[in-house]
Every structure is written in C-alpha cells, then in structure tokens.
Amino acid sequence: MQSIELQQYLQSFLQVDKFRDYAPNGLQVEGRAEIRRIVTGVTACQPLIDAAVAWHADAILVHHGFFWKNEPQVIVGMKQRRIKALLAHDINLLGYHLPLDAHPQIGNNVMLARQLGLVDARPVTDTPQELLWHGRLAEAMSPEAFANWIGARLGREPLHLPAAKSQIATVAWCTGGAQDYIDQATALGVDAFISGEVSERTFHSAAEQDIHYYAAGHHATELYGIQALGQHLAQQFGLEHRFIDISNPV
Incomplete structure (x- = not known):
C-alpha cells in the first residue's frame, strides 16, 4: 500500500483528531512511498531502528516517537543519529501516542x-x-x-x-x-x-x-497496543509485520 493510504487509514481508525497530545501523531519522518513491511515497537530508539533496517522494513510504527513538547528542537546527537538512519534507509516513522492508549x-x-x-x-x-x-x-x-x-x-x-x-x-x-x-x-x-x-x-x-x-x-504496560495495531494492519492490508521488543526495565 502507499504511505499516504496508511496515514489516512490510521488517522481515521485511531481517531487522531480527538486528542490533544504532547507530540505529533502520524508521520514523523518520511520514507519511501510504497509500504509492504512494517515493524512495530514501543519506542523509536536506535536498536529498534537498526533492527528495522536489518529486516528491510518500509515503515516503523511506535507508541513513543519523536518531537515531544519542551524537548530541544535542534537535531543533534542521539536524535540526529536516529533520524539519519531512517533517512539513509528510506524508512517511514509513524508515532501514535494518546490515540493508541485510548x-x-x-x-x-x-x-x-x-x-x-x-x-x-x-x-x-x-x-x-x-x-x-x-x-x-x-x-x-x-x-x-x-x-x-x-x-x-x-x-x-x-x-x-x-x-x-x-x-x-x-x-x-x-x-x-x-x-x-x-x-x-x-x-x-x-x-x-x-x-x-x-x-x-x-x-x-x-x-x-x-x-x-x-x-x-x-x-511493560505499553507492549500490547502497538503489537495489536501491527497485527490489525497486517490482516487488513496484507502487510508483512514484525513486532520487535527492545527490552526496557523502566
């Protein structure tokens, strides 16, 4: 499916417009137009991005993405490395926070x-x-x-x-x-x-x-929604889906 189709579907399915949130919901980093393989994970950390690259994913869907309110706006250090990896491999990053909770x-x-x-x-x-x-x-x-x-x-x-x-x-x-x-x-x-x-x-x-x-x-309490979302998309659109758990004790 096309990236824009996925975005439009999730905007409606998750009722994104109902929520006032702390970060943008939807596409956060643009990658290739066609999406066949999606990775889901809780947080858009470097190990998750690296695993998605290794699996040749077209898109990553997360609960905790980028560009939170009150964080520095400059793209340097850790944030630069994460975004650079996404852009270098043409991978879309989509984040859904409160709409996925609710x-x-x-x-x-x-x-x-x-x-x-x-x-x-x-x-x-x-x-x-x-x-x-x-x-x-x-x-x-x-x-x-x-x-x-x-x-x-x-x-x-x-x-x-x-x-x-x-x-x-x-x-x-x-x-x-x-x-x-x-x-x-x-x-x-x-x-x-x-x-x-x-x-x-x-x-x-x-x-x-x-x-x-x-x-x-x-x-631990937010492992299950993003997995269920990936499984739903795989069933709905015939996409390949892989949930990758980057363990976090917090």
Whole structure:
C-alpha cells in the first residue's frame, strides 16, 4: 500500500483528531512511498531502528516517537543519529501516542486489561480523553497475590504500594506515566490502581486514600497496543509485520 493510504487509514481508525497530545501523531519522518513491511515497537530508539533496517522494513510504527513538547528542537546527537538512519534507509516513522492508549479495540488500556484478565473493562467517560479505565478481577485476590499475578502476566515484578484493604476485587488503570490518575481512581471507589510509573507523592496518595497502587512499568504496560495495531494492519492490508521488543526495565 502507499504511505499516504496508511496515514489516512490510521488517522481515521485511531481517531487522531480527538486528542490533544504532547507530540505529533502520524508521520514523523518520511520514507519511501510504497509500504509492504512494517515493524512495530514501543519506542523509536536506535536498536529498534537498526533492527528495522536489518529486516528491510518500509515503515516503523511506535507508541513513543519523536518531537515531544519542551524537548530541544535542534537535531543533534542521539536524535540526529536516529533520524539519519531512517533517512539513509528510506524508512517511514509513524508515532501514535494518546490515540493508541485510548483506542477501545487495540489500545494499550484495553489490551492491558486482556493481558491481566480483567473483566467489564471500560473507560471512565468523564475523564480527559477517556484515558482512565476501570473494571474488576474475575475473582477477588489478596493484594500480594495480585502483585504476583501482574508480575507473571507482564514479565516484570510491579512495585506495590500497599493500603489497608485486605482484598482486591475492583481495579482502575492507565498505562504508562499516569500515576497522577490515582485521585480519579480513588473517586471511583476501586480497591487498586495500576499504571506504569510512580512518583514520590504516589506513596502518600495511596496510603492516605486507602487504595493499593501497582507501578507495573511504563514499557511493560505499553507492549500490547502497538503489537495489536501491527497485527490489525497486517490482516487488513496484507502487510508483512514484525513486532520487535527492545527490552526496557523502566
């Protein structure tokens, strides 16, 4: 398919125009016009680009791309090397941030729910851009058992900030760096909140509001949406797709 066709499809499918974001969503670095092979990955780091080059990919689709707000605008150092590699090999880079978090079918939040076996998963409609989700466990667990379950399902032990509740039945979550949704999660009355990252203030918020908090890893909670997007495109358009995981403990 043509690059412009892929861009137009993703603009509509991911409902990009609904979101106010911290980086451009869509084509970030232009490559060749025809796309047959796509690589997906969480972050547009150099090892991912190198792997895409080795596989002769025509396009890379990521959740974390380039040109974030408040970062230096000059193209030097690490950013120069990354972009130079893309241009030298005529590879398109497309990035989708909040639209990929929120998508109800293949987004990071719904895919995390499936990975963790959470049921009745749905977005909280009165939160900004519907990025906070909530649901419940199929069966209630102790807080310690739920931490072990998260670690087993995501391949990374979460940081658990405990509360007084002895059982966890209801959960809210938002993937990535969404620890400050803990107050909105508490307002829902859930027993636990899951996100990717954690801040010093999160400890006090969890303890004082009696909500268990699990920092399950930014990378670990956002592995699944971009994979699902690549698989969707492969099925929809007959593209060759390869997900490449560049491991990240954060």
